[in-house]
Amino acid sequence: MLIMTIDLTNLRQKFREREYKLTPQRQIILQVFLDNRDKHLSAEDVHNIVRQQSNDIGLATVYRTLELLSDLDVLQKMDFGDGRSRYEINETSTPHHHHHLICLSCGEVREFEDDLLEELENVIAKKSNFTIVDHQVKFYGYCQECRKQRED
Amino acid sequence: MLIMTIDLTNLRQKFREREYKLTPQRQIILQVFLDNRDKHLSAEDVHNIVRQQSNDIGLATVYRTLELLSDLDVLQKMDFGDGRSRYEINETSTPHHHHHLICLSCGEVREFEDDLLEELENVIAKKSNFTIVDHQVKFYGYCQECRKQRED
DNA sequence: CTTAGTGCAAAACCTTTGCAACTCT
DNA sequence: AGAGTTGCAAAGGTTTTGCACTAAG
Numbered sequence: 319m320l321i322m323t324i325d326l327t328n329l330r331q332k333f334r335e336r337e338y339k340l341t342p343q344r345q346i347i348l349q350v351f352l353d354n355r356d357k358h359l360s361a362e363d364v365h366n367i368v369r370q371q372s373n374d375i376g377l378a379t380v381y382r383t384l385e386l387l388s389d390l391d392v393l394q395k396m397d398f399g400d401g402r403s404r405y406e407i408n409e410t411s412t413p414h415h416h417h418h419l420i421c422l423s424c425g426e427v428r429e430f431e432d433d434l435l436e437e438l439e440n441v442i443a444k445k446s447n448f449t450i451v452d453h454q455v456k457f458y459g460y461c462q463e464c465r466k467q468r469e470d
Numbered sequence: 471m472l473i474m475t476i477d478l479t480n481l482r483q484k485f486r487e488r489e490y491k492l493t494p495q496r497q498i499i500l501q502v503f504l505d506n507r508d509k510h511l512s513a514e515d516v517h518n519i520v521r522q523q524s525n526d527i528g529l530a531t532v533y534r535t536l537e538l539l540s541d542l543d544v545l546q547k548m549d550f551g552d553g554r555s556r557y558e559i560n561e562t563s564t565p566h567h568h569h570h571l572i573c574l575s576c577g578e579v580r581e582f583e584d585d586l587l588e589e590l591e592n593v594i595a596k597k598s599n600f601t602i603v604d605h606q607v608k609f610y611g612y613c614q615e616c617r618k619q620r621e622d
Numbered sequence: 623c624t625t626a627g628t629g630c631a632a633a634a635c636c637t638t639t640g641c642a643a644c645t646c647t
Numbered sequence: 648a649g650a651g652t653t654g655c656a657a658a659g660g661t662t663t664t665g666c667a668c669t670a671a672g
Contacts, residue, residue: 381637
């Protein structure tokens, strides 16, 4: 499997192809995701991080950039049921490589690397006449720590 | 596997246990889901259906009831990325039996019956030290009809 | 009766949009 | 220079909340 890491050079190329402009705002926002690879950031999270770095960017621009980067498959938009969209960087060129484990007690969202779903995808595509290009899987349960607390 | 269909008798019992009141509004809203087992209704959908039956219920009450029924596991709350929560009835006592196929072109959401994920769940639970109690799977792709249109 | 539930309108949120000013290429 | 981008404030859409009134148990 070809692993393709997204970086600035890479992005510059993607932007040139589509005649988008690589503004400082867009670079800064991408950098936030590069610096927070394991997090699932909301628009507001991104806005706050940028402000902490004394690089203020309008919230509307954050939203517009998140949408743009999602369209370019640089980011992946997701929903964990907390009333806002969250985004994370799409590390590789082939989609769907990790799932999310969501703790029903503390709300922690952990990632889990795995691709045992390829086979399932094929079965479903065949049976249902759907051409599947991606999937999102969320597992709900209880993390180790919450389990310990419950035992007390 | 024990199949448990949700009906009014059933709900009455659940409500008694928790000392909730079984109001006409709540009964009507449950009935909407019983009459639309294959749909994924939003709060507004439910509100409209109820109004069509000349049984007006305040939208706030619809929201409060949807939350209540979700807490009771009578409904399952889900998100298909269209900016509103959608709900469907939880047919059986054991969770997770169908997945959703979401067409990226027309937005259609279709259900797919399957439980090949049990095994995957066990693998992940073991590796990650998470006690998994449920999962949600969404497959993104293109339905047969949109595929045909693309070929034209 | 008593406590929970309802309806309404207002508020709270998150997200999108219109527009004038600005800036990459 | 010119098309795309930004920032701001306003608007949009969904969901939640305060409160007086009502009704289920």
